[in-house]
Amino acid sequence: MTRLLWRLANAPLFVLIVAIGVAIQSSLFNSYPLLYLQPDVVLIAVIWCALRRGFDEGGILTLIFAAVAESHSSAPQGLFMIAYMAVYLGARIANKVLVIPSLSTMVMMTMAASIGWKFVYMLVLTLMGHSSGQWRHMLWLLFPSAAMAGATAIWVLRWLERFDWNTYKDPRARQGPEDEVPLDTVEGF
Amino acid sequence: MIKYLKEYRFYVSLFLFLLIPVIAIDTSTRAPRDYRLYDRMILGITAPIQAGISWTLDQVVSGYQNYLYLWNVRQDNVALVSENRKLLNQIGVLREGQQENSRLRNLLSFREKFTLETVVARVIAKDVSTEFRAIRINRGETAGIHKNMAVVTQEGTVGRVLRTTANTADVVTILDLLSSVDSIIERSRARGAVEGMTDEICQMRFVLRTDDIQVGDLLVSSGLGGIFPKGIPVGTVAKVRKKPYGISQDVEVHPSVDFSRLEEVMVVTRSESEAILTSDAKPEKAKTR
Numbered sequence: 001m002t003r004l005l006w007r008l009a010n011a012p013l014f015v016l017i018v019a020i021g022v023a024i025q026s027s028l029f030n031s032y033p034l035l036y037l038q039p040d041v042v043l044i045a046v047i048w049c050a051l052r053r054g055f056d057e058g059g060i061l062t063l064i065f066a067a068v069a070e071s072h073s074s075a076p077q078g079l080f081m082i083a084y085m086a087v088y089l090g091a092r093i094a095n096k097v098l099v100i101p102s103l104s105t106m107v108m109m110t111m112a113a114s115i116g117w118k119f120v121y122m123l124v125l126t127l128m129g130h131s132s133g134q135w136r137h138m139l140w141l142l143f144p145s146a147a148m149a150g151a152t153a154i155w156v157l158r159w160l161e162r163f164d165w166n167t168y169k170d171p172r173a174r175q176g177p178e179d180e181v182p183l184d185t186v187e188g189f
Numbered sequence: 190m191i192k193y194l195k196e197y198r199f200y201v202s203l204f205l206f207l208l209i210p211v212i213a214i215d216t217s218t219r220a221p222r223d224y225r226l227y228d229r230m231i232l233g234i235t236a237p238i239q240a241g242i243s244w245t246l247d248q249v250v251s252g253y254q255n256y257l258y259l260w261n262v263r264q265d266n267v268a269l270v271s272e273n274r275k276l277l278n279q280i281g282v283l284r285e286g287q288q289e290n291s292r293l294r295n296l297l298s299f300r301e302k303f304t305l306e307t308v309v310a311r312v313i314a315k316d317v318s319t320e321f322r323a324i325r326i327n328r329g330e331t332a333g334i335h336k337n338m339a340v341v342t343q344e345g346t347v348g349r350v351l352r353t354t355a356n357t358a359d360v361v362t363i364l365d366l367l368s369s370v371d372s373i374i375e376r377s378r379a380r381g382a383v384e385g386m387t388d389e390i391c392q393m394r395f396v397l398r399t400d401d402i403q404v405g406d407l408l409v410s411s412g413l414g415g416i417f418p419k420g421i422p423v424g425t426v427a428k429v430r431k432k433p434y435g436i437s438q439d440v441e442v443h444p445s446v447d448f449s450r451l452e453e454v455m456v457v458t459r460s461e462s463e464a465i466l467t468s469d470a471k472p473e474k475a476k477t478r
Contacts, residue, residue, distance in 0.1 A: 023314070038319065059205075062206075072317045078211070137320065141319055
C-alpha cells in the first residue's frame, strides 16, 4: 500500500522537483556571464520522461514541464510546448531505433536533444516572426549550452534514477522485500 | 467507440500532444498571456526559492566584496559610480529639457514637467530562455505594481511590467524580442521604435533614410504609447547602416542600462505630466498612466 502511494506521488513530486529546478536555474544563473551557461533542467526531465515513462504519462508530464518553463519566461505561450514536445517525440523515436542502456548514452542524447531543441525553438520563432537577429546568437550559444546540459545531465539523471527507485516507479524497485537489493548493486547508474 | 479509442489510443494521444501546443500558441498570438491559476500555483513555489537564492547570493557576494576585500575602496567606488550615473542621467535630462524648452518656447511657450512615483524592487531571476530577456522582480500587486507599468533605473529605461502576482512581477526588458519602445533621437528628433535584438544590442526600426542619425546620439523615450514617461534615456546609437535601397536605415542601439549588472529597478507606479500654458492661460493638469 505504501509503495502504491509512493508510486502515485511520483508524478506530482516530479513536477515539484522540476519547478524547484527551474527556480534554481533562473536565479542561480541569472548573473553575467553565468546566464549563458544555464543548464536546461526541463530538457533533461523531458528526456527522462521520453526514456523512462509510458507514452501518455511522459507526454502529459512534458506539457506540464513546458508550462512550468513558460511561466518563468516572456516567451509566447505554446513555444516551449512545441519545442519540448518535439524533443520528447524525437527522443522516443531514437529510443526505439537506438539502444540507450547507459548513463553515457543518455548524456549524449541530452546534448543532441539540446541542439535539436534550439533549432526547433528557433524555427517556431521564425515562423512567428520574432527571430530577427537571433540565429547568430543561438549559434554562438548552441554548443556551450549543449555541453552544460550534458554536464548537468550526469548528476540530474542519476538523481532521477534514485528518485524513481525511492518512489517505486522503477520496475526493479517493485519486487518483493525479499528481493530488495541496494540501488548501488543493481544495473543502472 | 471506447473500443476504437482503446485500439487507437496511441494515435489519439499523439494527436492531442501535437494539438495542445498548437492551440496554445494560437491563443497566445490572439491575446497576450497573463498568469493563470496554475501559473500562480507554480510561482507560489518557485518565487520564494528564487528570492531566497538571490538574497543568499547577494549576501555572499557583497560579504565577499565588502568585508574581505577593500571595504572602504569598494564603498567609495560604489558611491562614485552611482553618483556618476546620476550625473550622466541628469545631464541627459537637462539637455533634453533645454532642447524641449527652446522648441516649445517657439511654439506655445508652455513647459512640461514630470513627477514620477516609483517602487524600488530587486531583480530575483531572469528568463529561462536566452533568447527572451525578461526579469522577475520581488514586488508585485501588493506594492501597487500592475501590468504595463514602466520600469526604469537611474541609468534609463529597463522595460515594462508584463504580468504580476501578489509579490512578484515579470518585466519585459527592452532587450526582449517582444519589446518595442517608441523613441526619439535627442539631437535631431528623429523617431523610431527600439526593439530587442541580442543581450547587449537593440535595433531601432522604422527610421527614415533621410533622418539625421549619428553614432553616439542619445535616444530618449518619446512618451507615445502611454507606458514610458517622455525623456527617459533608452540608449545610444552604436551603429548606423544605410542600404543603397529602401526607405529606412538600420540603426543599432546600445542600451543606457547595463543589464548584465542589473540588481535593483524602479517601477513607475504613477507618472504625472503637468503642462503649464503661458501666463495668461489657466494651468491644466494632464495625467498619464
